[in-house]
Amino acid sequence: MPKLSTNSKTDVLIHIGILISAFLIIFFAFFFFFLPWVTNHGEAIKVPDLRGMTISEMEKTLNAKDINYEINDSTFVSGLPPLSVFSHYPKADAFVKSGRKIYVTVITDKAPLVALPDVVGRSTNSARNLLLSLGFGTPKVELIPAMEENTVLKLKYEGKEIPVGKNIAKGSIITLVVGDGYGNTTVDVPTLSGMPLDEAEILINGMGLNIGSTLFDETSSLPPGTVTKQKPEAGTQTKTGSTINVWVSGNANTEGI
Template sequence: MMKISTNSKKDVYIHAAIITLLLMVLFFGFFFVYLPWSTNHGDAITVPNLKGLTMEEAENLLDERNLDFEVTDSTFTAGVKPLTVLSQYPLENSKVKQGRKIYLTINTETAPMIKLPKLTEMSVRSAEQQLLVSGLLKPDLEYQNDSRQNEVLEVKFEGTKIDAGSLIAKGSKVTLVVGNGTNSVEMDVPCVVGQLYDEAQIVIKGSGLQIGTVIYDPTSTEPAGTIIKQNPECENGNKVHSGDMVDLWVAGNPPN
C-alpha cells in the first residue's frame, strides 16, 4: 500500500490540496458532464415549430417525432384560419424526451361577437385605429360628396348601414363612408348686404355656409355693424356649395 508522507505540515497541506482538487473535479464532472449526458443521451428530441400549422398538420409532425400534444387554450386572431396553432410550449428547438407533451394554443373555430364602436364624426385615421383595437380588420373606404372632408359619415357592413352598438363578428371588415370635402349641390349666394352683422351670421350659417374673413371699415357712412359688402356677391347668378366661405365687410370699428 502506498504511504503518504506526512513528515511535515507542508506535506499535509499539499496532500489536502490535491484531495480537494480531485473532489472538485469529480463534483463538476458528475453534475455538469455526466448527468446532462446520461439524461439526454439517446432520447433527446428537438421540438419542431408548430405555429401556423393546422391541428392535423401539427399532430402528424409530432407523431413523426414520438411527441404528444394537448390543447390548453383557444383564442381568436383575425385573419388566421380556424384551428390553427397560435403558440406552443415548449418552444421550437427545445430539447425534450420521447413522449413529452407539447401544449398548444389554437385559433377558435367561431369568431366571438363584439359591439361595433361609435365611428361617425371621427376622422378616418381615428376610426381605423378604433376598429383595429376592437379586433376588426382595416376597413374599406367609400367617399361621397360632403363638405366634412375625411370625416366618417356612416358605417356599412356587407352593403347595409349599421349603427354603433350593433353586434358583429370579431375579425370582420366594415366599410366607412367618408366625406370628400365637396358638395355636389349648388345654391345661390344669400344676400346679406344692408343687414346687421348678427343677422348676416344667422343667414349665412343657416344656409350651410361659413363666415370667412371679416373686415371692418371705420370710414363707412353706414350705421356701425352694417354689412356693406360681401364676397362672393349675391348678384350675377353666383353659386356656392355647402361649407363654402363668405367674406364680409362691416361698417364701423371692430368690437373690443
C-alpha cells in the same frame, strides 16, 4: 488503520491535493455521468416548427418524435385557416427530452364579437385606424353629399346602417359613410367668356367651383389668355365643388397662360 502524518508542509500539500482530486472526480462524475443519465440528456429531440399545420398533421409529426402536446389556448386570426397551429412552446428548434409536452395555441374557427366603437364625427383616417386596432378588416368608404368633409357620419355593415356599440364579428369589413364636403348645394354657372383666365378662375373659386381642363383656341381673335368657351355653359346649374372646363385664346407657347 495507518495514520497519515501532518507534521510537515509536504504532508499538508499531499492532503490538499487528495481533497481537490476527490472533489474534481465527484464534480465530473455528477455532471457528465449521473446528471445526463437522470435527465436523458442523450435523448434530446429537436422541436419541429408546427405553425400552420392542421391538428392531425401536428399529431403525426409529434408522434413520430415521441413528443406529447396540449392545446392550452386559441385565438382568431382573420385570413388564416381555422383549426391550425398558430404558435407553440417550446418554440421550433428548441431541444426537449422524449415524452416532453408541447403547449399549443390553435386558430379558432369562430371569430369573437367586438363592440363597434363610436367613430361618428371622427376623420376617415382616425376611424380607420381605430377599427384596425380592434381587429376589424380595412373599412370601405362611401361618400355622400354633406358639408362635413372627410368626417364619418354613420356606419354600415353588409349594406345596412348599424348603431354604435353593436357586437360585430372580429375581422368584419365596416363601411364608413363620409361627407364629401360639398353637400347638395348648387350654383348657377357664371359667364366666363371674354374674361382673362386668371380673373375667371378667381370668380369661380369664389363660388365654390374649380377650373378643370384648360384648352387652347388658336382660331380666336381675342387677346391671348381670354376665355372663349366654357363647359358647363353659363346659366346652367352645377353642384358646389364641380369643375368648369374652359377654352382660352392662344396656344401652349403663349406667355402668361
